[in-house]
Amino acid sequence: MTEADLDQLLPFYEEGGAEGGFDRGVQRALERMLVSPEFLFRVERDPEDVAPGAPYRVSDLELASRLSFFLWSSIPDDELLARAIDGTLSDPAVLEAQVQRMLGDRRSRALIDNFAEQWLYLRDVAAKEPDPGFFPGFDENLRQAFQRETALFMDSVLREDRGVSELLTADYTFLNERLAKHYGIPHVYGSHFRRVSLDGTARRGLLGQGGILTLTSYATRTSPVLRGKWILENLLASPPPPPPPDIPALAERTDDGAALSMRAAMERHRAN
Structure with missing residues (x-):
């Protein structure tokens, strides 16, 4: 804590002390700390000698913070802070190490989990x-298995540096007995997840995983429209335009009341 930090807190301590003694003074100072933007947010201020919008090199401490919150979703550890404080973190070899x-x-699991959860919804x-x-076999254990399968799959693709096409074509996944x-x-x-070959099945990549299929379905049936929209938005970064306002429901x-298969319903919908 710097002298400037103390100068900000001291008036709150003194005001609280005047109201209720030492304990009240400490309470007021702590309250001030906990509502400070520097406590609530990771604040990076542009250097005073840099023009607005101009690029500049961040400090080693700022680099350590960015790196830690990106890879771990948490604060830097002692070793990372030590490299930042001694000014060597910005050295390419040290940074790579x-x-x-x-x-x-193991804290890097946060990168995979957050990435998969945010990108893939x-x-x-x-x-x-x-x-x-319609789905009597669905329960909370299966829901959690769906999420775990995709998280482990994404972890494998990223850590093994596999091609992006494998997201759609992978002939393996991660399963436990329930899934x-x-x-x-x-x-x-058993309940533990392990890598399993999908040979002999029609499942491949993300689009064969229960979590993604659940995301892109209604409560009572699948939805090619929702699934196609999800692919365009999340995998191809090419969201479709809004539908015309006069399109009827499927x-x-x-x-005469006979049930239609999804394929037949879609063909009839397109024809109309």
Whole structure:
């Protein structure tokens, strides 16, 4: 804590002390600290000698903060801070070594989990409620297995530096017994997840995983429209335009009341 920090807190301590003694003074000073923008946010201020909008090199301490919150979603550890304080973190060799060390730490799981949850909207699986009348086998264990499968898959693709096309074409996934039974894949036992080949199945990559399929479905049925929109927005970065206002809802039955398959319903919808 610097002298400037103390100068900001001292008036609050003195005011509280006048109201209720030492304890009240400390309370007021702590309250001031806890509502400070520097406490609530990671603040980076532009150097005074840099023109607005001009690029500049961040300090080693700022670099340590950025690196730690990006890879760990947490504060720098002692080693990273030491390299920042001694001014060596910005050296490319030191920076590379620190990145590799941090990626090898179990805290780097936060990078994978947050990336997958935000990019793929995997967090939204928790809010999905498939209709038990149509999907009686769905329960909380299966929901959690869906999320875990995709998180482990993304972790594998990123850590093994696999090609981006493997997100859609991978012939493997990560299953436990509960999820393997749901997929109809035999010889997977126990609650722990392990890498499993998808040979002999139609499942491939993200679009074969239950979490993604749940995200892009309604409570009672699948939705090619929602799924296509998700692919365009999240995988291809090419969101579709809004639908015209006069498009009717998808008819799921014929005029005489017979149920339509999804393929037949979509063909009829396009024809109209």
